[in-house]
Structure formats: structure tokens, C-alpha cells
Amino acid sequence: MTRYKLDKYKDEIVNLYINEKLSCAKIANLYNAHLCGIYDALKRWGIKTRNLSDSHKLYKVNDNYFKNIDSxxxxxxxxxxxxxxxxxxxxxxxxxxxxxxxxxxxxxxxxxxxxxxxxxxxxxxxxxxxxxxxxxxxxxxxxxxxxxxxxxxxxLILQFPDEQIVPKEFQLSFIRGYFDGDGSLILSENSINIKLCGTKEFLCKVIEIFNEVSNYNFQNKLFKRHKDEKNNYYFSYGGRLKVISILSKLYDNANIFLDRKFEKYNKLINS
The missing domain is CATH 3.10.28.10 (Homing endonucleases)
Structure with missing residues (x-):
């Protein structure tokens, strides 16, 4: 990336360096740029670069949080x-x-x-x-x-994790997290609909789990999101009772969820 293309990302790069304390090497990796290009850009923007001892401010984090998926x-x-x-x-x-x-x-x-x-x-x-x-x-x-x-x-290559990664008892929690990130609940006068995006392999496994936990039949029918992308799909299911049948399983005894979507779910079940 040339020095002038870096200027497009000036605010982001300065923020990463000043506020998030990322090193020039890590910023260069994020923007596919040369290390010296990041140094030169910061200097050109009037940012004083840190010495080695200053560049390693550590924030606190539980590094082992994802070592075992057991909750x-x-x-x-x-x-x-x-x-x-x-x-x-x-x-x-x-x-x-x-x-x-x-x-x-x-x-x-x-x-x-x-x-x-x-x-x-x-x-x-x-x-x-x-x-x-x-x-x-x-x-x-x-x-x-x-x-x-x-x-x-x-x-375009995402696979649904096997039970050695996410034990069966936590699969619905995993799907709820995925739904909060890449799914939608549509409530309108004419439609009640749940939609989820992903790869063909991933979505087929989700549909399989839906059919295991719901009394309704979720057909294995996927739609391409973009014609020119080989493995980018979504599924969409409608109907109040059918949508509630699966969302109730996702939210049953749930302690963590995206508030905005949970509020829509509550609106649905109380309507």
C-alpha cells in the first residue's frame, strides 16, 4: 500500500496506534502495508512514535477463555x-x-x-x-x-463446529450467538420471518438442529446471497408459530444475547 493510500485510513491508524496501543508492525499487518510505511505515515501526520519499551502496554484479558467451550x-x-x-x-x-x-x-x-x-x-x-x-x-x-x-x-469456508469443539448441550447457545451476529428477525404487518446467512455446509447443519429441537419441518432450502459468490447462502423461514418454535429454543434459559434482537423476540411472543 502506497503512502498516499494510507492517508485514506489516517484516523483509523492513528486511533489504533494512540488509543488501542497497537504496534506499527501489527498495524502494518492489518492494512497489508510495509512497516516502514506505517512509521513514515505517523511521522508525516505529526505523531510521535513510541520506543520499544513504550510499545508493549498490555491490557488485561483471559487468554485461555476459548481453550475449552464448556459453558x-x-x-x-x-x-x-x-x-x-x-x-x-x-x-x-x-x-x-x-x-x-x-x-x-x-x-x-x-x-x-x-x-x-x-x-x-x-x-x-x-x-x-x-x-x-x-x-x-x-x-x-x-x-x-x-x-x-x-x-x-x-x-466462504466456514464449517459448523463438531461436538468435540462445541458439545451438543451448548449447540443452541452457539447458534444464538451466530444468529445475533449474522441473522435477522423481521416483524411487519405482512411478515414474520427469521433469516440466517452463511456457507452451505454451515446452514445445512443449523437446519438439521432446528429439525431436531422443533416440532415443525424446516426444509433444507437455501438461497444464494450473490450470484457471483460460490458459497454464500441464506435461509428464510416465515410464520409466527414456526419462528417462535425455534427462537424459543434459542432463548430458553439464555443469559447472553444481543439486547436489540431479544427485545424483538419478546415483542413477537407478546403480540
Missing amino acids: EAKAYWLGFIYADGYITKPSNIGISLKDIDDVHLTKFLKCINSDYPINYYVSTGYGECRYARIIINSVQMFNDLLLKGVKLKKS
Whole structure:
């Protein structure tokens, strides 16, 4: 990436360096840039670079949180990261959400016992969009997530985790996390609908689990999201009772969920 292309990301890069305390090497990796290019850009923008001893400020985090998926919360957050998180080399874990959902990032930080900051941005790529983001730096967590099925550039190759990764008793919590990240509940005068996006293999397994826990038949019918993408699908099911039959299983005794979607679910069951 040339020095002038880096200028497009000035605010983000400065924030990562100043507020999130990422090193120039990690920022260079995130933006596929040369290390010296990041140093030069910071200098050109009037940012004083840290020396080696200053560049290793550590935030608190439970590095071993995802070592074993043995609770509702861990299964939920793994599903959420499958859908709405990402990992980048050498050891970064990131989650970005609309700024109105920033309390959800606070929930995650509390679960992993972390004091990493939540940072806020405005993207103008496709109209103004405000979002919140955390980036965790942890070699152990990065490696554990890899072992748990989170892939680099995962959107078209994602597989549903087997029972050695997510035990059967936590599969619905995992799906709830994934639904909160990459699903939707549509409530309108003419339609009550649940939708989930993912790879063919992933969605087929979710449908299989739906049919195991519900009295309704969820047909294995998928639709392509974009014609030019080989493995990017969604399924969509409608009908009040059918939608409630599966959402009630996802939310039964749940302690962690995206508040905004849970409120819509409550609106549905109380209507």
C-alpha cells in the first residue's frame, strides 16, 4: 500500500496506534502495508512514535477463555465471532458492531475479563455508518479460536463446529450467538420471518438442529446471497408459530444475547 493510500485510513491508524496501543508492525499487518510505511505515515501526520519499551502496554484479558467451550457464554461468543468477528495474523481478534450495540462489546469484555478499550469510528464508504470496535491482542486466544474453527478470511469456508469443539448441550447457545451476529428477525404487518446467512455446509447443519429441537419441518432450502459468490447462502423461514418454535429454543434459559434482537423476540411472543 502506497503512502498516499494510507492517508485514506489516517484516523483509523492513528486511533489504533494512540488509543488501542497497537504496534506499527501489527498495524502494518492489518492494512497489508510495509512497516516502514506505517512509521513514515505517523511521522508525516505529526505523531510521535513510541520506543520499544513504550510499545508493549498490555491490557488485561483471559487468554485461555476459548481453550475449552464448556459453558453457555463461551459457546455463545464463539458463535458470535464465527458470524461477526475476525482474526488476523499475527494474534489479533476483532469485533465491530453498530455503535448502538456497543453494550454488547462491554458484555464480551466482561466475560473475557478484559479492560481493552472500545473505540468508535465513522465509515463513509456506503453512506455514513457509525460503528464500535474492539481489537484484542492475544496469541493464546488467537490460536484457540483457530483450533475452534474460526478461519482467516472465513466467510466462504466456514464449517459448523463438531461436538468435540462445541458439545451438543451448548449447540443452541452457539447458534444464538451466530444468529445475533449474522441473522435477522423481521416483524411487519405482512411478515414474520427469521433469516440466517452463511456457507452451505454451515446452514445445512443449523437446519438439521432446528429439525431436531422443533416440532415443525424446516426444509433444507437455501438461497444464494450473490450470484457471483460460490458459497454464500441464506435461509428464510416465515410464520409466527414456526419462528417462535425455534427462537424459543434459542432463548430458553439464555443469559447472553444481543439486547436489540431479544427485545424483538419478546415483542413477537407478546403480540
